[in-house]
Amino acid sequence: MPLRFRTAGVDVGGTNLKVALLWSDGTVIAARQIPTHAEAGPEQGCRRIIETLQALAQEHGHGAEDLGAIGVDSAGLVDHEHNLVLDSPNLRGWERFPLAERIGAAFGAPVQLENDVNAMAYGEWRLGAGRGTRHMLCLALGTGVGGGLILDGRLYRGAHGAAAELGHTTLDLHGPQCSCPNVGCLERHIGAEYIATRAREKLAASERPSRLRDLPAAAITPRSISEAAAGGDELAAEVWTEVGTLLGQGLVSLVNIFDPERVVIGGGVAKAGERLFEPARRVVRARAMSLAARTEIVPAALGDDAGLVGATLLAVERAGGAAGATP
């Protein structure tokens, strides 16, 4: 197999599908996004993914037959050995459909399916903010709080591929019911919806001026709270200090458990930047065990492509490609 060869990556989300051509070292050649239309079912989605990838390959001067590996990442619980999504709340009806295998068969390429945050962790570790570490945790902050684990230089999946539910660790055993069967989870405190609720509650609890008051309730989101904070809004800034403190409290448990070199944090909510990271680091420095408190806590570097890139690198590695060898 040549040192560098052509590959493809597919990111399967509840809203959008992203399809890309990449070199086997993870460099993106070209990418295209199409709506998922989850309700139309997986057969239809699969056909559109294959067509989009074929069109992309032709436009970029090579046939669809020379792809050395295809990586697919999807939200939900993944059986990565059989390349099946077992459970995915945002893609009901797509479960157990052999999407990845169908795509692989269409291009005669070996394929690898991976959970989206696992794939993001692997991508960040190989090419992003986790480069050079041996033990790295990854958190994806959004509507949910997902996790990925690189331990002893390998992606850790657990006994059933269900590991790394870092958002479903307890912060408060007396806390409110989470969307999972547990109570008081990290996700139940810092998921996007709870950040918005926190802001609305702060607005309701006082008469303090805030530009968030000009927005309809539904427009109060992590993004608009970030924008307000960036514009000097004190109430909005306080929301991020509180959320960062809660994130830090969740990280205390995680660094005490893993003693990792680095925690890489991405996802839409992480775009709040230092307003979120600074208080989180402060709590970890103050409350984690001495050596674990040294853990670096940094923003993700690959943006929205991390999952697609990571899944592709995992597919290259499984296919035995030299460019995918573990560093």
Add this chain to the structure above:
Amino acid sequence: MPLRFRTAGVDVGGTNLKVALLWSDGTVIAARQIPTHAEAGPEQGCRRIIETLQALAQEHGHGAEDLGAIGVDSAGLVDHEHNLVLDSPNLRGWERFPLAERIGAAFGAPVQLENDVNAMAYGEWRLGAGRGTRHMLCLALGTGVGGGLILDGRLYRGAHGAAAELGHTTLDLHGPQCSCPNVGCLERHIGAEYIATRAREKLAASERPSRLRDLPAAAITPRSISEAAAGGDELAAEVWTEVGTLLGQGLVSLVNIFDPERVVIGGGVAKAGERLFEPARRVVRARAMSLAARTEIVPAALGDDAGLVGATLLAVERAGGAAGATP
């Protein structure tokens, strides 16, 4: 190297030192316990360990020169690459003393030092309650709550050897200060002292009959609470239900993070048995994510020898012994 050869193990605790001759497959040939006399310092302790081991070897018909490997386990933070204890609250003044290297040099044998709960986890995994698993968590319940991690078939130590502080994961971010810099840790809820305090508080809060009322306050310990519960004492039984529920709440986070096949729980407090395990399992089944909730939660099998056996097996493995090959 022969398939099975003679080895030794040394367990270094704040109260007692345990010295044993073992076969390289982990079978204990003979063991002896002597007081640590921690205050007399590590030079003196080291000399007595070596003398005891020499005497044990002579009594059992072979010279001290034929030990193929020596494993040492110690409480505290261990630099296992340099065989040094870096920090050990119960062995102040012994830190950074090259105890393991001195013992190895006295017998001309390769040596391996390991943290006691890491060694216990490895021992239980190879020969005890964790046999046959690929991902196993180990908890040692006593004054403190220690942890050990077998992940992807290997002992996981983290970036600084400080990983697996499973007792220092947050149960309650509004909880009381722990002995560590964090608040509301699992250890702060189910460490031996807090179990005793819980029983005393229950006694003080009501007039309910309990045989624990016959004991002086200092005699209310996990052991006496277990004995009372075994004798039908309802208040004592309730203490274990509450402690087991809290343990289970701590395990929810851990199984969501690791999706392990099994959690092995030992240490003095675990001698409470099913009164502790049953409520813990119930909470995990009810509150963990679906696949992680399948994790088996079982008592440790090797008793007090687990650390010594595990350290010896690690030493055999490092020495390249066939009997120490990872299964």
